Amino acid sequence: MDAYALDCHRRAGRIAAHCREWARENVRPGVTIRHVLETVEATIREMGAEPGFPAQSSRNEIAAHYCSPPDDETVYREGDCVKVDFGVHVDGYVADTAATVDLSEDGRWAKLVQASADALAAAIATVGDGVPVGEVGGAIERTILAAGFNPVRNLTGHGLGRWKVHTPPQIPNQHEPGGQRLQEGMVFAIEPFACTGRGYIREAGKAEVFMQVRPPRKAKGLDRGVLKDIESWRGLPVARRYFLNHDPAVVDDTIAKLARQGSLMRYPPLVEQEGVMVAQTEHTMYLGPDGVEILTA
Ligand code: CO
Secondary structure (H helix, E strand, O other): OOOOHHHHHHHHHHHHHHHHHHHHHHOOOOHHHHHHHHHHHHHHHHHHEEEEEEEEEEEEOOOEEEOOOOOOOOEEEOEEEEEEEEEEEEOEEEEEEEEEEEOOOOOOOOOHHHHHHHHHHHHHHHHHOOOEEHHHHOOOOOOOOOOOEEEEEOOEEEEEOEEEEEEEEEEEOOOOOOOOOOOOOOOOOOOOOOOOOOOEEEOOOOOOOOEEEOOOOOOOOHHHHHHHHHOEEEEEEEEHHOOOOHHHHHHHHHHHHHHHHHOOOOOOOEEEEEEEEEEEEEEEEEEEEOOOEEEEO
């Protein structure tokens, strides 16, 4: 990790943390999800950075990847368990952070939210050079089980790189034997999800988030303007909301064609069973010579 890269990651981390704290105060019943997401993205830009991935806010049984469509009027409601998950990049170096807000009047989800936060703290306490990722996952699993909940077992933390939001190592939310070891110089995100269900999510609903994974093959009907915009993100995820200056039908058509030829990956919402509540807490950190530094504190 050179000094420039670390400086960019640190700046991205500070901006991500600022936006997360703003969202914690401003996610309220009656406010639209889209208002929160658009305000966060505007704030990231005002602070001199860019979204590392589209701002997202998933409620209740939706664990992750709910991103407003361009005309979304969905509002937060009393009783919701609301995740906010933001990425910021400075010159391609990404920071990723998430928090959960309990919108119930009686604090119904406070213990669940606390379990994911405690699991993150327990995980961070295990972090060190040479530590197997499964050991970090073990600390997450033990903490969440002890609080009476389940970790979401098929979601993981991840490394972060330049123009890359998911690099090795995967950091599980449960104990796993073997696996990679953390190494000095790595930047990675740990993101425990605690839930009231069995702890398995599946993809459900329409994707609003897309990522280019390989250059497109020439094909009929691919809109060059849309393609150019997608490519300007250099492999970072984009949202359908980012293409308001294009004809929506053309955007949808180009996205569908690119996804079919394997150039674009689609990321639909990740959902537990109906009625299950999910809470998430996430920090990005740098494992340096003097130990772990939380970049999104
Ligand atoms: Co993440």
